[in-house]
Amino acid sequence: MHWLSRISVRLLAFNVLVVFLPMAGVLFLDTYERHLLAAQERTMAQEGRLLAASIEATGRFQAPDAEKILIQLGQRHLARLRVIDRQGELLADSAVLGPRREDTQSGSPDATATEDPLLYRIGSLPFRALRRAAEPPDDVVVEWELSSFLDASEVRDALEGRYGASTRITPGSQRSVTLYIAIPVRIDGVVEGAVLVSQSTSRILQALYAVRLDVFRVFLVSLAAAVVLTLLMATTIARPLGRLRQRAEAILDRRGRLRGSFEPSRRKDEIGDLERALAELTRRLEEHLRFTESFAADVAHELKNPLAAIRSATEMAIEMDDPGERHRFLTMVQHDVARMERLISEAREISRIDARIDEEELERVSLDRLLQGVVEAFRIRRGDRGPAFELELEDRPVEVLASGDRITQVVENLLANAVSFSPPGGAVTVALRVEDDNAVATITDGGPGFPVEHLERVFSRFFSYRPNHPADGHSGLGLSIAKAIVEAYHGSVTAGNHPDGGAVITVRLPLAP
Numbered sequence: 001m002h003w004l005s006r007i008s009v010r011l012l013a014f015n016v017l018v019v020f021l022p023m024a025g026v027l028f029l030d031t032y033e034r035h036l037l038a039a040q041e042r043t044m045a046q047e048g049r050l051l052a053a054s055i056e057a058t059g060r061f062q063a064p065d066a067e068k069i070l071i072q073l074g075q076r077h078l079a080r081l082r083v084i085d086r087q088g089e090l091l092a093d094s095a096v097l098g099p100r101r102e103d104t105q106s107g108s109p110d111a112t113a114t115e116d117p118l119l120y121r122i123g124s125l126p127f128r129a130l131r132r133a134a135e136p137p138d139d140v141v142v143e144w145e146l147s148s149f150l151d152a153s154e155v156r157d158a159l160e161g162r163y164g165a166s167t168r169i170t171p172g173s174q175r176s177v178t179l180y181i182a183i184p185v186r187i188d189g190v191v192e193g194a195v196l197v198s199q200s201t202s203r204i205l206q207a208l209y210a211v212r213l214d215v216f217r218v219f220l221v222s223l224a225a226a227v228v229l230t231l232l233m234a235t236t237i238a239r240p241l242g243r244l245r246q247r248a249e250a251i252l253d254r255r256g257r258l259r260g261s262f263e264p265s266r267r268k269d270e271i272g273d274l275e276r277a278l279a280e281l282t283r284r285l286e287e288h289l290r291f292t293e294s295f296a297a298d299v300a301h302e303l304k305n306p307l308a309a310i311r312s313a314t315e316m317a318i319e320m321d322d323p324g325e326r327h328r329f330l331t332m333v334q335h336d337v338a339r340m341e342r343l344i345s346e347a348r349e350i351s352r353i354d355a356r357i358d359e360e361e362l363e364r365v366s367l368d369r370l371l372q373g374v375v376e377a378f379r380i381r382r383g384d385r386g387p388a389f390e391l392e393l394e395d396r397p398v399e400v401l402a403s404g405d406r407i408t409q410v411v412e413n414l415l416a417n418a419v420s421f422s423p424p425g426g427a428v429t430v431a432l433r434v435e436d437d438n439a440v441a442t443i444t445d446g447g448p449g450f451p452v453e454h455l456e457r458v459f460s461r462f463f464s465y466r467p468n469h470p471a472d473g474h475s476g477l478g479l480s481i482a483k484a485i486v487e488a489y490h491g492s493v494t495a496g497n498h499p500d501g502g503a504v505i506t507v508r509l510p511l512a513p
Contacts, residue, residue: 066091179201180196394432438509455495
């Protein structure tokens with residue numbers, strides 16, 4: 001059946017095992033029964049010794065004396081007491097001396113122990129089997145019909161001067177036993193007879209049988225509850241997990257492409273958490289696939305223009321006879337090849353950042369010293385051709401946890417962008433401050449600033465808006481690379497315009513602990 005999954009079977013096995021474990025405690029009722037029987041035997045032995053001592057105190061062993069003593073006891077004893085002489089003749093019997101007669105021969109509790117014999121027989125079946133397996137065959141003695149008391153082993157033991165005891169099982173569907181104890185009676189040191197004490201264990205067994213029946217009823221109810229709980233858990237756990245498995249198998253096509261996603265669940269349990277995690281996983285995977293496909297398309301598009309220019313220039317160079325014109329076209333080819341090399345190099349770099357930056361070793365980077373070094377390198381590199389650089393730093397060291405080479409790459413890309421937009425004689429301001437638990441670096445140039453309609457696209461791959469500035473050497477990936485690096489270190493980078501003019505790029509990175 002579709003709902004009977006492997007986890008459902010395991011849940012059912014566990015629940016049923018938990019139900020069966022208390023049932024094992026019922027076996028300890030046998031130990032309790034043995035203690036009760038031992039206590040009953042001790043009580044019977046005390047009553048028998050009391051009667052024997054009373055007869056011995058008379059100094060003679062005669063039936064009238066024994067009957068008189070039994071009458072004086074007033075039926076206050078629990079067991080049946082009989083006095084037997086050495087020839088096995090019955091001299092006195094408590095069962096015929098008063099109205100409180102106890103039938104020791106009918107000890108079966110069938111009529112009163114259980115209200116449902118069939119249910120009890122079903123429930124007690126394993127216990128009867130265990131009892132039969134545990135008891136030796138010699139212990140199974142059927143209740144006897146006495147032709148002579150001398151046939152009883154306990155009576156023979158008592159007449160020989162020893163304590164005698166035996167247990168006899170009453171035949172029937174339920175186990176009932178009668179205990180027999182024989183105490184020797186000595187007159188002047190000679191054994192003249194015996195006191196035979198007998199009592200049924202039916203009262204004890206009736207109570208134990210009732211307990212077993214109640215336990216079996218509880219077991220049946222618990223077993224039904226275990227089955228119901230298993231079905232409920234299978235419905236609320238196994239079936240949702242099965243649907244998740246089916247959805248996971250159907251979410252990819254034969255080529256490994258996503259054909260859908262997991263729907264976020266409203267469940268408040270762990271399965272709901274799993275469904276929401278899978279939904280978020282597929283969403284991020286889908287975004288990554290779209291990014292990869294879009295990036296590949298963008299690279300192909302950006303490479304298409306220089307390739308077309310190279311083809312045209314080479315065709316023109318082949319047809320030109322003038323060496324000067326041929327050289328001009330070959331120079332154009334060389335320029336476009338260099339542009340393609342930059343595109344490929346930066347595309348490879350942004351792919352490497354996306355795939356490997358989480359594996360790079362982190363270190364404590366002094367951001368103020370790094371900014372000083374990069375700005376000084378730009379001053380030397382640009383000389384008199386570039387804008388002036390202004391550096392505003394904190395009075396204390398500012399450290400972040402990152403890769404020094406990657407942060408240097410971020411600052412160089414942002415400075416290169418600012419320098420390219422700064423007019424001759426302009427200035428580029430690099431400022432560093434601490435806000436809350438973040439290091440905030442801003443780079444402001446003196447250029448025209450970002451067009452408001454393009455602020456959302458500033459960090460997009462291959463985006464470059466330079467209507468009045470040459471695009472030589474700019475592939476449109478510099479700001480994208482800077483954004484990828486900063487976000488990999490749990491930071492952020494934003495673009496805006498300064499109120500006094502010029503573009504402002506702000507980088508936020510968490511301070512090192």
